[in-house]
Amino acid sequence: MxxxxxxxxxxxxxxxxxxxxxxxxxxxxxxxxxxPQTPQELLTNLEKKxxxxxxxxxxxxxxxxxxxxxxxxxxxxxxxxRYELSSKDHHHHLVxxxxxxxxxxxxDNDLDRQEKKIWKKNHFKVLQHSLEFFGLxxxxx
Amino acid sequence: MxxxxxxxxxxxxxxxxxxxxxxxxxxxxxxxxxxPQTPQELLTNLEKKxxxxxxxxxxxxxxxxxxxxxxxxxxxxxxxxRYELSSKDHHHHLVxxxxxxxxxxxxDNDLDRQEKKIWKKNHFKVLQHSLEFFGLxxxxx
DNA sequence: GGATAATTTGCAACTAAGTTGCACTAGAGT
DNA sequence: ACTCTAGTGCAACTTAGTTGCAAATTATCC
Numbered sequence: 267m268x269x270x271x272x273x274x275x276x277x278x279x280x281x282x283x284x285x286x287x288x289x290x291x292x293x294x295x296x297x298x299x300x301x302p303q304t305p306q307e308l309l310t311n312l313e314k315k316x317x318x319x320x321x322x323x324x325x326x327x328x329x330x331x332x333x334x335x336x337x338x339x340x341x342x343x344x345x346x347x348r349y350e351l352s353s354k355d356h357h358h359h360l361v362x363x364x365x366x367x368x369x370x371x372x373x374d375n376d377l378d379r380q381e382k383k384i385w386k387k388n389h390f391k392v393l394q395h396s397l398e399f400f401g402l403x404x405x406x407x
Numbered sequence: 408m409x410x411x412x413x414x415x416x417x418x419x420x421x422x423x424x425x426x427x428x429x430x431x432x433x434x435x436x437x438x439x440x441x442x443p444q445t446p447q448e449l450l451t452n453l454e455k456k457x458x459x460x461x462x463x464x465x466x467x468x469x470x471x472x473x474x475x476x477x478x479x480x481x482x483x484x485x486x487x488x489r490y491e492l493s494s495k496d497h498h499h500h501l502v503x504x505x506x507x508x509x510x511x512x513x514x515d516n517d518l519d520r521q522e523k524k525i526w527k528k529n530h531f532k533v534l535q536h537s538l539e540f541f542g543l544x545x546x547x548x
Numbered sequence: 549g550g551a552t553a554a555t556t557t558g559c560a561a562c563t564a565a566g567t568t569g570c571a572c573t574a575g576a577g578t
Numbered sequence: 579a580c581t582c583t584a585g586t587g588c589a590a591c592t593t594a595g596t597t598g599c600a601a602a603t604t605a606t607c608c
Contacts, residue, residue, distance in 0.1 A: 341484045341485060341486055342484065345482055345486045345487075345488070346486075347486070360525065360529060360531045360533075362531075363534065369529065369531065371525065371528075371529065373521055373524075380514055381540065383514075384501065384512065384540060387512075388501060388510065388512065388545070389544075389545035390501045390503075390510065390540070390542055390543070390544055390545065391542045391543045391548055392501075392540045392541070392542040393504065393541055393542040393543070394540075394541045394542070395538065395539060395540045395541065396484040396537070396538070396539045396541070397536065397537070397538045397539075398484075398536060398537045399522065399525060399531070399533045399535075399536045400533070400534055400535045400536065400537070401531055401532045401533040401534040401535070402531070402532040402534070403530075403531050404529070404530035404531065407530075407532055
């Protein structure tokens with residue numbers, strides 16, 4: 267995990283960005299928590315590490331990290347923006363309606379076939395998709 | 408279409424709710440526009456009909472209409488709440504990233520099989536899902 | 549048709565997520 | 579250590595949505 271951490275900080279440096287405590291902490295946090303996180307969650311995670319960051323800063327850093335390609339933004343259907351390492355494969359989400367926890371899943375089923383059909387039938391050019399399952403996780407049932 | 412309109416107003420009355428101009432207009436609007444609409448869109452649609460409704464009222468009416476089962480709420484991945492007649496079959500959405508228009512599609516593929524797999528593998532009880540495709544509609548390409 | 553009681557509505561004030569401008573601070577290279 | 583630019587924090591703002599309360603309107607009963 268520490269390897270990945272270093273690699274991402276290098277990437278940041280190569281993109282001409284400075285290495286600041288907040289950026290370091292954000293990247294470290296993304297490496298340690300593989301789940302997609304909201305800006306608010308990130309803010310409190312930083313606080314736990316003793317870093318009192320401002321929300322403006324977090325939002326701005328997230329934007330930059332997305333641009334560089336270190337993380338990716340996911341718009342969840344529960345109307346929250348979430349962020350996770352973009353190195354991860356494309357996957358879908360299980361959202362627990364009780365405890366709000368989010369799990370990642372990889373479906374073997376491919377939606378490519380569907381997207382081709384949509385092109386034929388609707389002449390709609392699909393660029394990306396979002397698939398989420400809502401329900402109860404094993405703890406909350 | 409007028410038939411459906413009357414039927415829904417009857418349903419509203421039977422549920423013990425009063426028939427007001429705003430409710431009448433909302434239901435009429437849902438019958439005439441089959442696409443999922445945001446509260447803001449509904450507000451401007453009412454205005455076009457000469458009904459200057461308040462946003463508070465619209466939000467409250469939407470809540471009631473959802474409870475009665477006349478309409479259903481859909482949380483879109485573009486982080487907008489949208490509403491449509493709940494009588495419609497379950498379907499998925501094509502969201503144009505340029506003009507923001509939303510189309511409905513029915514996939515013949517069923518996700519039930521996937522949901523059963525999720526239950527076996529993750530012990531996650533799926534209650535509902537959301538599948539959206541983002542891209543460019545035929546006009547915007 | 550008119551009085552009454554309860555529901556519906558509108559207003560204003562509020563919350564939460566996110567954004568913007570500007571002044572201050574701190575990294576990185578010399 | 580100095581300097582210049584990038585990064586940060588603050589305050590003020592925006593937008594979607596919510597809440598409490600007073601005023602208006604609906605359905606009902608006579």
